[in-house]
Amino acid sequence: MMAKTDWLLLVLMGVVFSSIERGEGRKTSELTYSAIKCRKHSASIKDFGGIGDGKTLNTKAFQKAVNQLSQYASDGGAQLVIPAGHWLTASFNLTSHFTLFLHKDALLLASQEINQWPLIDPLPSYGHGRDAPGGRYISLIFGTNLTDVIITGENGTIDGQGAVWWQQFHRKKLKYTRSYLIELMHSNKIQISNLTLVNSPSWNIHPVYSSNIIIQGLTILAPVTSPNTDGIDPDSCTNIRLEDNYIVSGDDCVAVKSGWDEYGIKYGMPTSHLIIRRLTCISPYSAAIALGSEMSGGIQDVRVQDIIAINTESGVRIKTAVGRGGFVKDVYVKGMKLHTIKWVFWMTGNYGSHADTHWDPKALPEIKGINYRDVVAENVSMAAQLEGLSGDPFTGICMSNVTIGLAKKAKKYPWTCTNIEGISSSVQPPPCQLLADQGPKKSRRMCDFPTESLPIDNIEMQRCSYRLNY
Ligand SMILES: *[C@@H]1O[C@H](CO)[C@@H](O)[C@H](O)[C@H]1NC(C)=O
Ligand SMILES: *[C@@H]1O[C@H](CO)[C@@H](O)[C@H](O)[C@H]1NC(C)=O
Ligand SMILES: *[C@@H]1O[C@H](CO)[C@@H](O)[C@H](O)[C@H]1NC(C)=O
Ligand SMILES: *[C@@H]1O[C@H](CO)[C@@H](O)[C@H](O)[C@H]1NC(C)=O
Ligand SMILES: *[C@@H]1O[C@H](CO)[C@@H](O)[C@H](O)[C@H]1NC(C)=O
Ligand SMILES: *[C@@H]1O[C@H](CO)[C@@H](O)[C@H](O)[C@H]1NC(C)=O
Numbered sequence: 001m002m003a004k005t006d007w008l009l010l011v012l013m014g015v016v017f018s019s020i021e022r023g024e025g026r027k028t029s030e031l032t033y034s035a036i037k038c039r040k041h042s043a044s045i046k047d048f049g050g051i052g053d054g055k056t057l058n059t060k061a062f063q064k065a066v067n068q069l070s071q072y073a074s075d076g077g078a079q080l081v082i083p084a085g086h087w088l089t090a091s092f093n094l095t096s097h098f099t100l101f102l103h104k105d106a107l108l109l110a111s112q113e114i115n116q117w118p119l120i121d122p123l124p125s126y127g128h129g130r131d132a133p134g135g136r137y138i139s140l141i142f143g144t145n146l147t148d149v150i151i152t153g154e155n156g157t158i159d160g161q162g163a164v165w166w167q168q169f170h171r172k173k174l175k176y177t178r179s180y181l182i183e184l185m186h187s188n189k190i191q192i193s194n195l196t197l198v199n200s201p202s203w204n205i206h207p208v209y210s211s212n213i214i215i216q217g218l219t220i221l222a223p224v225t226s227p228n229t230d231g232i233d234p235d236s237c238t239n240i241r242l243e244d245n246y247i248v249s250g251d252d253c254v255a256v257k258s259g260w261d262e263y264g265i266k267y268g269m270p271t272s273h274l275i276i277r278r279l280t281c282i283s284p285y286s287a288a289i290a291l292g293s294e295m296s297g298g299i300q301d302v303r304v305q306d307i308i309a310i311n312t313e314s315g316v317r318i319k320t321a322v323g324r325g326g327f328v329k330d331v332y333v334k335g336m337k338l339h340t341i342k343w344v345f346w347m348t349g350n351y352g353s354h355a356d357t358h359w360d361p362k363a364l365p366e367i368k369g370i371n372y373r374d375v376v377a378e379n380v381s382m383a384a385q386l387e388g389l390s391g392d393p394f395t396g397i398c399m400s401n402v403t404i405g406l407a408k409k410a411k412k413y414p415w416t417c418t419n420i421e422g423i424s425s426s427v428q429p430p431p432c433q434l435l436a437d438q439g440p441k442k443s444r445r446m447c448d449f450p451t452e453s454l455p456i457d458n459i460e461m462q463r464c465s466y467r468l469n470y
Contacts, residue, residue: 027469028467028468028469029467029468029469030465030466030467030468031081031101031465031466031467031468032463032464032465032466033101033152033154033194033463033464034193034461034462034463034464035099035150035152035191035461035462035464036148036150036189036191036214036459036461036462037077037097037099037148037150037189037462038462038464038465039072039076039077039078039079039097039098039099039464040072040075040076040077040078041069041072041075041076041077041078041079042078042079042080042081042466042468043065043068043069043078043079043080043081044080044081044082044083044468045058045061045062045065045080045081045082045083045087046083047065048061048062048064048065048068049061049064050062050065050082050087052083052084052085052086052087052106053085053086054085054086054087054088054107054109055088056088057088057089057090057111058087058088058089059089059090059091059092059111061089062089062092063092063093065080066080066092066093066094066095066098067095069095069098070095070096070098072097073095073096073097073098074097076097077097077098077099077148078097078098078099079098079099079100079101079466080098080099080100080101081101081103081468082100082101082102082103082106082108082153082156083103083106084103084104084105084106085105085106085107086107086109087106087107087108087109088109088111089108089109089110089111089140090110090111090113090116090117090140091117091118091138091139091140091141091142091179092140092141092142093142093143093144094141094142094143094146094149094151094184095143095146095149096146096147096148096149097147097148098146098148098149098150099149099150099151099152100141100150100151100152101150101152101153102152102153102154102156102157102158102195103153103154103156104153104154104155104156105156106153106156106157107156107157107158107159108140108156108157108158108159109159109161110140110158110159110160110161110179110181110201111161112161112164114137114164114165114168117137117138117179118137118138119135119136119137119138119176120135120136120137120138120142121135121136122134122135122136122177123208123235123259124263124267125208125209125235125236125258125259125260125263125264125266125267125269125296125297126259126260126263126264126294126355127260127261127262127263127355127356128260128263128355128356129176129177130177130202130228131169131174131176131177131178131202132174132175132176132177133356134175134176135176135177136176136177136178136179137176137177137178137179137201138179138183139179139180139181139182139183139206140158140160140179140180140181140182141158141181141182141183142182142183142184143183143184143185143187144184144185144186144187145185145186145187146184146186146187146188147187147188147189148188148189149184149187149189149190149191150190150191150192150193151182151191151192151193151195152191152192152193152194152195153194153195154194155194155195155196155217155219156195156196157195157196157197157198158181158182158195158196158197158198159198159199160179160181160197160198160199160200160201160204161199162199162200162201162202162222162226162229163199165178165179165201165202166201166226166227169227169228170227177202178201178202178228179201179202180200180201180202180203180204180205180206181197181200181201181203181204181205182197182204182205182206183205183206183207183208184206184207184208184210185208185209185210186208186209186210187207187209187210188210188211188212189212190207190210190212190213190214190215191213191214191215192205192213192214192215192216192218193214193215193216193217193218194216194217194218195217195218195219196218196219196220196221197218197219197220197221198220198221198222199221199222199223199226199229200220200222200229202227202228202229202230203228203229203230203233203255204220204222204229204230204231204232205218205220205231205232205233206233206235207233207234207235207237207240208235208236208237209235209236209237209269210237211237211238211239212238212239212456212459213234213237213239213240213241213456214240214241214243214456214459215232215240215241215242215243215245216241216242216243216244216245217243217244217245218232218245218246218247219245219246219247220232220245220246220247220248220249220253221247221248222248222249222250223250224248224249224250224282224283224284224285225250225285226249226250227250227251228250228251229249229250229251230249230251230252230253230254230255231245231247231249231252231253231254231255231281232245232247232253232254232255233254233255233256233257234254234256234257234271234274235256235257235258235259235271235294236257236258236259236267236269236270236271236297237271237274238270238271238272238273239273239454239455239456240271240273240274240275240456241275241277241456241457241459242254242274242275242276242277242279243275243276243277243278243279244277244278245278245279245280246279246280247279247280247281247282247283248281248282248283249281249282249283249286250283250285250286251283251285251286252283252286252287252288252289252290252317253279253281253282253283253286253287253288253289253309253312254276254279254281254288254289254290255287255289255290255292256271256274256289256290256291256292256295256299256302257271257292257294257295257299258270258271258294258295258296258297258298258299258326259294259295259296259297259326260294260296260324260354260355261296261323261324261325261354261355261356261358261359261360261363262296262323262355262358262359262360262363263296263355264294264295264296264297264324264325264326265296265297265324265325265326265360265363267296267297268297268298269297270297270298270299270300270326270327271297271298271299271300271302272298272299272300272301273301273454273455273456274299274301274302274303275303275305275454275456275457276289276302276303276304276305276307277303277304277305277306278305278306278307279306279307279308280307280308280309280310281307281308281309281310281312282309282310282311282312283309283311283312283313284311284312284313285313286312286313286314287312287313287314287315287316287317287346288307288309288312288314288315288316288336288338289304289307289315289316289317290316290317290318290319291316291317291318291319291328291331292318292319292320292324292328292351293319293320293321293324293351293353294324295319295320295324295326295327295328295365296324296325296326296363297326298326298327298328298329299326299327299328299329299331300327300328300329300330301330301450301454302330302331302332303332303449303450303454304316304331304332304333304334304336305333305334305335305449306334306335307333307335307336307337308336308337308338309336309337309338309339309341310338310339310340311339311340312338312340312341313341313342313343313346314341314342314343314344314345314346315333315336315338315341315343315344315345315346315375315377316331316333316336316345316372317343317346317347318331318346318347318348318367318370318394319347319348319351320348320349320351320365320367321349321350321351321352321353321354321365322349322359322361322363322364322389323354323359323360323361323363324359324363324365325360325363325364325365326365326366327365327366327367327368328365328366328367328368328370329366329367329368329369329370329396330369331369331370331371332371332447332448332449332450333371333372333373333375334373334374334449335373335374335375336372336374336375336376336377337376337377338375338376338377338378338380339377339378339379340378340379341377341379341380341381342380342381342382343380343381343382343383343384343385344375344377344380344382344383344384344402344404345372345383345384345385345386345399346384346385346386347367347370347385347386347387347388347394347397347420348385348387349365349367349387349388349389349392349394349419350387350389364389364391364392365389365392366392367388367394367395368394368395368396369395369396370394370396370397370398370422371397371398371399371447371448371449372398372399372400372402372447373398373399373400373401373402373446373447373448373449374400374401374402375399375401375402375403375404376402376403377402377403377404377405378405379405379407380404380405380406380407380410380414381406381407381409381410381411381414382410382411382414382415382416383404383406383414383415383429383431384414384415384416384417384431384432385416386415386416386417386418386420386432386434387416387417387418387419387420388418388419388420389419390419392419393419393420393421394419394420394421395420395421395422396421396422397420397421397422397423397435398422398423398424398446398447399422399423399424399425399427399431399435399447400424400425400426400427400442400443400446400447401425401426401427401443402424402426402427402428403428404427404428404429406429414429415429415431415432416432417431417432417433417434417435420434420435421434422434422435422436423435423436423437423438423446424436424437424438425437425438425439425440425441425442425443425446426440426443
């Protein structure tokens, strides 16, 4: 028997499941974790007929659980616990004032019957699906018009079993756009934390037209050759905090977006007030953080701090094109450690990739106020490729305290700059002349990171404790 003090200690240490056997194969457990909101009611997927044998399809159990628990939305909210087991399911929707909690040995397996996945409309800010015109397969975990939703756990796993989708994509057999693992639309107050996401059919997490979002402590893994398996894609969202995430991906680890060409311009919903800190990324064919290429609603006030990228194509990359319109401005990057990188800095106005042929050739993007400081990179092929548009230069680019160690095979002159304007200080190797050198003394105060905090940083997590019998 455990001594009382040991028991207390365990609980105080925030240790999560400790169990006492009870009758009927059920266990009483203590569960403690941090969340933006604790819930009054709690149930297990087993209460709704769920079977965690890896073979039984649990879609109905999930849908029933969410439907029934939604009745508590105005009575303290509800939590659905997914215990240890392999839970095969197709898509289900979330509800408001709701927490989905995955035990550390819970594995949510996405059904691979592509044809059974329901279709939903293309996003209004995109006009089209990204893989094919027309509709798109709904995400494994989907929610729209919600408030106060939490998806968390003690590092339980969601496996998209994406291989069949990747194969169909490569063979150009997809009739509709691939499913994401998690998509939340038109929602407010979102937490996604302490989970492992693997093998998504396409993007992993897509918050869109949403606000007040915290995404932290995730491990996101996909084969580096898998198509479009972006980690996290905040899209037309405001007040977002992404922190302590570890991502290995076949595409951008984080891709910040706001709609595509004339559809995004018309919808006009920017992504703004975004914090990305302590991200570790491996993405050999893409960027640690991409801004765009779909940025037609605008991207403003992005604060990036303490990024590590290894074997990654580029650091913080801006992608745009004629026809996008919109803007990318007030971007601040402070503290990047990069190892084995093709381009440390990469911006392009010639990304192409249009929704259809109706884009407006007069819709030029405005790229302005892009600040980088305290960057160290090793084993780099090219320092930078900075390519604005003729008649539409990218302006206010600032680089300070940047040390780039070139690979043995690197080019002699590793900077390419066209149609850009900016300044630099203490940048090695010396940058192109379009980034006018201000001399080393200016370095300390240049390209400064904003000092005032954003509201999303003032949200405090609560400790939530539950006694469960499941
Ligand atoms: C996630 O896990 C870490 C480490 O176990 C813990 O410190 C943190 O509080 C957890 N976060 C949440 C939101 O539960
Ligand atoms: C989930 O939400 C979508 C979009 O609102 C809807 O089309 C779909 O029918 C919902 N699915 C279920 C099972 O309720
Ligand atoms: C969800 O919210 C959006 C934006 O406010 C609104 O246009 C849409 O009609 C809402 N959908 C539902 C199903 O309530
Ligand atoms: C979560 O699980 C993943 C995959 O097993 C592992 O790599 C990662 O280190 C775990 N994270 C934590 C905080 O335990
Ligand atoms: C440097 O980068 C090249 C690819 O450009 C890679 O093959 C090599 O292993 C890297 N060297 C080190 C020491 O990481
Ligand atoms: C330059 O950057 C390094 C980290 O890359 C940091 O330790 C150092 O303090 C920075 N120097 C200045 C003057 O900001």
